């Protein structure tokens with residue numbers, strides 16, 4: 001098959017201990033998006049003791065798309081992200097990153113290095129470190145950056161951090177200890193840490209849960225700024241937020257492990273089946 005898979009196999013062979021070697025990650029050249037899609041889930045089934053958390057789930061994400069995923073509790077949204085990131089292996093079906101990277105053959109670390117970044121619900125920033133240091137650490141964890149005991153940021157890297165700080169609305173807070181930030185600010189910092197690694201695909205699971213209304217509105221602005229620059233999948237229950245970021249893009253409704261409906265927010269909101277299982281409650 002393609003070079004990409006070979007690179008992945010080389011990685012499996014144990015070289016991963018050699019932190020920072022340049023083939024630790026094969027993005028962006030490695031992801032073949034020539035057919036326009038960054039992610040393909042096809043006929044995925046995941047069973048837990050016979051219960052199908054995902055049931056023949058098929059879904060594609062286009063390059064640069066901001067896709068919102070909604071659906072009732074237990075619909076399989078988080079399980080889908082677990083499959084994409086290699087945390088859960090599907091019982092059947094295929095999951096491809098671009099045309100040729102078979103994610104089912106890779107572990108979580110390899111998938112992250114291939115260019116898929118995930119934010120979990122609970123922020124996991126380095127509380128004792130400053131905002132700036134958190135972003136610097138995220139950059140150092142990027143396998144493309146050659147590690148060194150005497151690692152110094154060059155001006156380009158410094159500019160990159162400054163750019164991300166502005167984007168995540170933490171300018172003026174660079175030296176603040178991350179542990180002292182509000183819940184919403186920690187979430188933004190974590191999004192910033194993901195962005196430092198320039199993922200091709202970003203997965204956000206309930207990014208505005210626990211945020212104030214003002215923080216939620218700013219997060220919608222932030223995601224709207226990222227639109228088109230990254231491919232993003234967002235799972236959320238906050239319909240006001242989803243409406244803000246979905247705009248005219250596609251919203252997918254999951255129910256009982258499969259796609260129940262897909263269309264613009266307006267279309268899915270008007271769908272009788274969606275109203276019955278989710279929105280009408």
Ligand SMILES: Nc1ncnc2c1ncn2[C@@H]1O[C@H](COP(=O)(O)OP(=O)(O)OP(=O)(O)O)[C@@H](O)[C@H]1O
Nearest residue numbers: 048049052053071072073074075076077078079080
């Ligand atoms: N490791 C597991 N073992 C057993 N059952 C699981 C496991 N993970 C998920 N499930 C079950 O699979 C179903 C789908 O769960 P999942 O967390 O994917 O739903 P969700 O759509 O993310 O829901 P929510 O909106 O509440 O976050 C649920 O019934 C859940 O209890």
Ligand SMILES: [Mg+2]
Nearest residue numbers: 077078079205
């Ligand atoms: Mg969930």
